[in-house]
Amino acid sequence: MDRLRRTNRAVLFASVAVTSLGLAVPASAQETFKLGIVTFLSGPAADSFGVPARNGAQFVIDQLNKGSVPSPYEKVGFGGIKIEPVIIDENGGATKQVQELRNLYQRDNVDVVLGYISSGDCLAVAPIAEELKKMLLLMDCGTPRIFEEAKYNYVFRTAAHATMDNVGLVRYMKAKNIKMDTLSAINQDYAWGQDSRADFVAAAQQLYPNVKVQTDLLPKYGAGQYGTEISALVGAGSDVVYSSLWGGDLQAFVLQSAPRGLPKRSQLVFSAADHVLPPLGDKMPDGTIIGARGAYGLMSQKSPLNDWLFRGYEAANGVYPVQAAYRMTQAILGLKAAVEKAMSKNGGKKPSTDEMVAAMTGLEWPSPGGLIQMKLADGHQAIQPIAISRTKYNPDLKRVDLVDIQYFAAECVNPPPGVKSIDWIKGGMQGAKCN
Amino acid sequence: MNFFLTIVLDGLIQASWLFIVALGLTLVFGVLKILNIAHGSFYALGAYIAASTVTLVAARGLPPGVGFVAMLLSVALIASAVGLLLERGLLKMFYGRDEVVLLLVTYAVFLILEDVTKLIWGVNPIYATQPYELFGNLEFAGLYYVGYDLVLIPISALIGFAIWFGLNRTVIGKIVLAVIHNEEMSVSMGVRVNQVYAIAFAFGVLLAALAGALTAPKISMQPGLSSDVIILSFAIVVIGGLGSVEGAAVGAILVGLARAASVHLMPQAELFMIYLIMAAVLMFRPEGLFKRETARRI
Numbered sequence: 001m002d003r004l005r006r007t008n009r010a011v012l013f014a015s016v017a018v019t020s021l022g023l024a025v026p027a028s029a030q031e032t033f034k035l036g037i038v039t040f041l042s043g044p045a046a047d048s049f050g051v052p053a054r055n056g057a058q059f060v061i062d063q064l065n066k067g068s069v070p071s072p073y074e075k076v077g078f079g080g081i082k083i084e085p086v087i088i089d090e091n092g093g094a095t096k097q098v099q100e101l102r103n104l105y106q107r108d109n110v111d112v113v114l115g116y117i118s119s120g121d122c123l124a125v126a127p128i129a130e131e132l133k134k135m136l137l138l139m140d141c142g143t144p145r146i147f148e149e150a151k152y153n154y155v156f157r158t159a160a161h162a163t164m165d166n167v168g169l170v171r172y173m174k175a176k177n178i179k180m181d182t183l184s185a186i187n188q189d190y191a192w193g194q195d196s197r198a199d200f201v202a203a204a205q206q207l208y209p210n211v212k213v214q215t216d217l218l219p220k221y222g223a224g225q226y227g228t229e230i231s232a233l234v235g236a237g238s239d240v241v242y243s244s245l246w247g248g249d250l251q252a253f254v255l256q257s258a259p260r261g262l263p264k265r266s267q268l269v270f271s272a273a274d275h276v277l278p279p280l281g282d283k284m285p286d287g288t289i290i291g292a293r294g295a296y297g298l299m300s301q302k303s304p305l306n307d308w309l310f311r312g313y314e315a316a317n318g319v320y321p322v323q324a325a326y327r328m329t330q331a332i333l334g335l336k337a338a339v340e341k342a343m344s345k346n347g348g349k350k351p352s353t354d355e356m357v358a359a360m361t362g363l364e365w366p367s368p369g370g371l372i373q374m375k376l377a378d379g380h381q382a383i384q385p386i387a388i389s390r391t392k393y394n395p396d397l398k399r400v401d402l403v404d405i406q407y408f409a410a411e412c413v414n415p416p417p418g419v420k421s422i423d424w425i426k427g428g429m430q431g432a433k434c435n
Numbered sequence: 436m437n438f439f440l441t442i443v444l445d446g447l448i449q450a451s452w453l454f455i456v457a458l459g460l461t462l463v464f465g466v467l468k469i470l471n472i473a474h475g476s477f478y479a480l481g482a483y484i485a486a487s488t489v490t491l492v493a494a495r496g497l498p499p500g501v502g503f504v505a506m507l508l509s510v511a512l513i514a515s516a517v518g519l520l521l522e523r524g525l526l527k528m529f530y531g532r533d534e535v536v537l538l539l540v541t542y543a544v545f546l547i548l549e550d551v552t553k554l555i556w557g558v559n560p561i562y563a564t565q566p567y568e569l570f571g572n573l574e575f576a577g578l579y580y581v582g583y584d585l586v587l588i589p590i591s592a593l594i595g596f597a598i599w600f601g602l603n604r605t606v607i608g609k610i611v612l613a614v615i616h617n618e619e620m621s622v623s624m625g626v627r628v629n630q631v632y633a634i635a636f637a638f639g640v641l642l643a644a645l646a647g648a649l650t651a652p653k654i655s656m657q658p659g660l661s662s663d664v665i666i667l668s669f670a671i672v673v674i675g676g677l678g679s680v681e682g683a684a685v686g687a688i689l690v691g692l693a694r695a696a697s698v699h700l701m702p703q704a705e706l707f708m709i710y711l712i713m714a715a716v717l718m719f720r721p722e723g724l725f726k727r728e729t730a731r732r733i
């Protein structure tokens with residue numbers, strides 16, 4: 001009887017020991033971090049943004065799971081936990097995305113959702129993640145309105161919004177003595193186009209106080225044919241034609257406007273155009289001023305982290321990485337930094353949503369495009385440095401090179417915390433630190 | 436004056452390709468009484484086939500003129516075959532059913548063709564611009580225009596005239612008109628209505644695809660192309676009157692001019708303008724500008 005009691009007691013002790021050991025033991029090898037990734041796999045934005053973002057995600061996750069990423073990201077996966085991606089298509093509109101987001105959290109049980117390129121989708125899904133109390137990382141989308149018109153606890157954006165692109169462009173033009181007495185604009189008629197236009201015009205009016213806005217066009221997204229718009233722009237003959245068109249729309253606009261002499265009559269300024277350089281090649285007019293929504297791709301600065309992404313991505317995909325691949329990379333690396341920060345505080349366990357949210361708030365981490373700082377919207381919205389340059393076709397390499405590159409510090413082109421972007425611009429961009 | 440001419444020219448360029456698409460839609464409705472939702476997909480199909488042909492020709496080092504002719508021929512051939520196949524293999528099974536059933540069938544074809552184009556050509560935008568440089572650039576009203584855009588205007592007018600002439604001045608056309616006016620009487624007079632249906636549908640598909648092909652060199656082909664076109668062409672045939680060739684022409688010109696005037700004068704109202712015209716026309720002429728006269732049956 002005693003023997004039996006002793007045995008029972010031993011079993012009980014062993015069980016308690018194993019259980020308590022289990023609680024303290026770091027995340028097991030079998031456990032995975034389920035990461036929902038949403039990006040355009042079809043539709044007009046797939047080629048320019050969605051597929052490069054997906055390719056970026058696959059490259060980075062593969063490298064992280066192998067532990068092949070340079071310092072400070074050499075640890076396998078997220079703190080030793082392998083990453084299991086669940087990739088879905090962003091195409092289909094905001095209503096569909098709301099449903100898909102619920103599915104990702106509630107049916108697929110992902111730990112975090114990371115993605116979204118369309119400003120419309122970002123605006124639609126952010127309140128849903130908040131309602132479900134699940135962590136959501138917006139990796140792209142340009143509209144400043146997400147955190148300027150609402151407050152979120154579970155939602156973050158790991159890239160700067162469109163204000164940076166437009167303030168950067170105008171600062172570049174001023175630095176390079178580009179004449180802009182008159183300005184015309186063509187932007188898509190939705191959140192991204194309208195917000196970009198407002199920021200650019202406001203920034204232009206600050207640094208070029210006498211600028212006169214002439215033709216101001218807002219064709220619908222996916223219009224495809226711009227014959228009439230080009231007539232209006234050529235007819236206006238403004239010093240500068242600004243556009244935030246992107247993807248197939250930007251390609252079509254460039255193809256149709258070049259033979260009609262628009263680039264000869266006006267200085268073309270595009271806020272997000274690096275992604276169309278590989279497909280357009282020599283069709284892209286020399287001297288066009290372009291942004292890439294960050295110091296990305298051919299405008300990126302040398303660093304071990306950037307070399308790793310640029311060369312690795314190029315080797316894996318046969319084309320160099322552009323903005324979407326960079327933005328996806330910085331989002332995944334940011335999440336890794338947040339997860340590992342949370343794990344360092346909880347004894348190495350897979351962190352809860354609240355632990356990850358706390359770790360991500362106000363976080364800073366190095367990325368291939370420079371330092372990312374969650375400085376705006378109470379630590380939920382990133383700022384980052386940007387580069388602007390001019391195009392020049394290189395017939396030897398048969399590709400468009402980017403020349404005359406200028407870099408702007410994050411705090412030179414992004415608003416300070418607590419100030420709405422448009423108010424900051426209209427107030428003379430007070431507090432900007434431009435070295 | 437120059438400003439006015441610019442609006443007219445921009446409007447006519449826009450109207451030229453829209454007219455060809457709307458012509459096909461109105462022809463199919465006139466003969467088969469089908470509101471063909473898949474019409475925009477045939478436009479996209481034509482554009483994609485044209486891009487592939489032009490790329491193939493250019494890869495062989497042949498001049499752009501050859502590419503232009505080859506793209507028109509290949510599109511005509513494939514589109515006619517697709518049209519005949521669809522009409523004989525699918526649509527004929529639903530004749531006599533409720534109009535809504537046929538509407539749903541063409542919607543299903545639209546969805547299928549969307550996926551077929553994705554399957555064959557992928558989701559990435561593609562373009563084949565070689566023929567766009569074929570006719571050089573011309574200066575007009577103080578602006579440079581691409582010759583290709585201007586050439587589309589007479590091509591479109593020629594196609595419209597050919598269809599009108601074919602319907603109104605040839606024996607085959609009169610047979611088609613007879614079927615349009617009274618199918619039962621035509622059958623009793625020995626007209627093979629099934630053949631008329633097949634040919635009319637194939638022609639409709641051909642026109643949509645041809646418009647796609649002619650537009651292909653100046654646009655970037657990408658998924659979603661078909662839905663934009665179908666909305667515009669529906670607006671045109673509704674303005675012009677369903678089933679009317681003249682109506683399609685006037686509708687296309689009205690839409691083209693309204694759009695051009697709006698972009699030049701009031702850009703914010705551009706999207707609204709087309710629907711404003713449609714609403715204004717329907718308010719006074721609920722069956723469109725060119726209502727088809729129908730004989731009263733006793």
